[in-house]
Amino acid sequence: MAGVGPGAQAAPRRDGVRQEPFRSHDPRLHPASNHRPRAYPFPDELSRCGCRRNPGFRPRPYRVILANQWEGTRCVTDRLPLLSYALIFPKQEPPAQVGTMSPAIALAFLPLVVTLLVRYRHYFRLLVRTVLLRSLRDCLSGMRIEERAFSYVLTHALPGDPGHILTTLDHWSSHCEYLSHMGPAKGQILMRLVEEKAPACALELGTYCGYSTLLIARALPPGGCLLTVERDPRTAAVAEKLIRLAGFDERTVELIVGRSEEVIPRLRTQYQMNRADLVLLAHRPRCYLRDLQLLEAHALLPAGATVLADHVLFPGAPRFLQYAKSCGRYRCRLHHTGLPDFPAIKDGIAQLTYAGPG
Numbered sequence: 116m117a118g119v120g121p122g123a124q125a126a127p128r129r130d131g132v133r134q135e136p137f138r139s140h141d142p143r144l145h146p147a148s149n150h151r152p153r154a155y156p157f158p159d160e161l162s163r164c165g166c167r168r169n170p171g172f173r174p175r176p177y178r179v180i181l182a183n184q185w186e187g188t189r190c191v192t193d194r195l196p197l198l199s200y201a202l203i204f205p206k207q208e209p210p211a212q213v214g215t216m217s218p219a220i221a222l223a224f225l226p227l228v229v230t231l232l233v234r235y236r237h238y239f240r241l242l243v244r245t246v247l248l249r250s251l252r253d254c255l256s257g258m259r260i261e262e263r264a265f266s267y268v269l270t271h272a273l274p275g276d277p278g279h280i281l282t283t284l285d286h287w288s289s290h291c292e293y294l295s296h297m298g299p300a301k302g303q304i305l306m307r308l309v310e311e312k313a314p315a316c317a318l319e320l321g322t323y324c325g326y327s328t329l330l331i332a333r334a335l336p337p338g339g340c341l342l343t344v345e346r347d348p349r350t351a352a353v354a355e356k357l358i359r360l361a362g363f364d365e366r367t368v369e370l371i372v373g374r375s376e377e378v379i380p381r382l383r384t385q386y387q388m389n390r391a392d393l394v395l396l397a398h399r400p401r402c403y404l405r406d407l408q409l410l411e412a413h414a415l416l417p418a419g420a421t422v423l424a425d426h427v428l429f430p431g432a433p434r435f436l437q438y439a440k441s442c443g444r445y446r447c448r449l450h451h452t453g454l455p456d457f458p459a460i461k462d463g464i465a466q467l468t469y470a471g472p473g
C-alpha cells in the first residue's frame with residue numbers, strides 16, 4: 116500500500132503533484148510497534164489543524180491508520196474514505212465570544228464617536244452641568260440648587276434691589292452652578308416686552324427660583340400685579356423668599372403653589388383673576404399647548420393679550436407653535452436667542468398676540 120508508514124514514499128496525486136507522506140514522530144504510530152491501544156492516539160498533526168476525534172470511532176490497527184496520508188489539514192480520502200470520514204471533521208469555528216468586540220470593529224466606530232462628541236459638545240456640557248454635577252452637589256450638600264442659589268444671594272446681593280439680585284443670580288449661575296433660569300439675554304427681551312405691553316395683570320407659569328418673576332415684576336406698570344404658579348413646594352418656598360427679599364409684596368406678586376392645569380380653572384373664582392394681559396409660559400414646553408387652550412377655554416385671555424413662551428426651540432414646543440400659527444387667533448413672532456452660558460444652543464421666545472376668540 117503506497118504511503119504506508121513513516122518511511123513511505125511520496126504518493127502521486129491524481130493531478131500529478133507529488134505529496135509528502137505523513138511521517139509521525141509518535142513511536143506508538145510506528146508500523147513495527149506491536150502496541151494495540153483501546154483507542155489509538157489522535158495524531159498531533161490533526162489536533163494542530165483543528166480536527167478532533169470522532170467519539171464513535173472504533174480503534175483500528177496502526178497499519179490501517181498509517182495507510183492514510185495527511186497533507187496539511189486535508190486528508191487524501193481516495194484510499195481510505197471510511198477511515199478518513201471517521202477521523203476528520205471540518206475545522207471547528209471558535210465559539211463566538213460573548214460581550215467582546217473585535218478591535219477592528221471598535222476602531223471603525225471611533226471616528227463616529229469623536230464626530231458626535233465634537234458636534235454635540237455643548238449638549239454634553241449642558242448635560243454634565245445640569246444633571247451630573249447638580250445631582251452630585253445635591254447629594255453632598257443635602258440642599259437643592261435653588262436653596263444653594265438663595266444662600267449665595269443672601270450673602271452677596273442687596274436686599275430690596277431686584278436688579279442686583281438678578282445680577283447676583285446670573286453671576287452665581289455662570290461662575291458656580293448652572294441654574295435653569297431664563298438668563299440675561301432672554302431676560303432683556305422679556306423686560307422690554309413687559310414694559311411695552313404694560314399689563315395690568317400678568318400670569319407666569321413656572322416660577323422656579325423667581326428669576327423671571329423678578330424681571331416681570333420690576334417692569335410692571337404702577338398698580339400692576341403678577342400671579343406666578345409653581346408646582347414644586349420646595350422650589351416655591353425659595354422663590355417666595357427671593358421675591359420678598361427683592362421688595363415685592365403679596366399685592367404685587369402672588370405665588371401660587373400648584374400645578375398649572377389645576378390652578379388655571381380656579382384663577383377666576385379663587386384668585387380673582389378675570390383676565391391675564393400678559394402670560395409667560397415657562398414651566399414645561401410639552402404642557403404649553405394644553406395650558407394655552409385652558410386659558411382660552413376659561414376666557415382668561417382678552418383680545419390683544421400677549422402670550423410669551425420660553426424654550427420653544429430647545430427643548431422645543433412644536434405642537435404649541437404649530438397650533439399658534441395655524442389656528443388663526445394669534446399673531447406670532449419668534450425672538451431667537453441662545454441658552455444662558457451656552458449661546459451655541461439655539462433657543463427662542465415665542466411672542467403671540469391674541470386676536471380674540473372669533
Ligand SMILES: C[S@@+](CC[C@H](N)C(=O)[O-])C[C@H]1O[C@@H](n2cnc3c(N)ncnc32)[C@H](O)[C@@H]1O
Nearest residue numbers: 296297321323326327345346347374375397398
Ligand atoms: C425652567 S423652570 C422656570 C424658570 C423660570 N421661569 C426662570 O427663568 O427663572 C420650570 C419650572 O416650572 C415648574 N413646573 C413644571 N411643570 C409645572 C406645572 N405644570 N405647573 C407649574 N409649575 C410647573 C418646575 O417645577 C420648574 O420650577
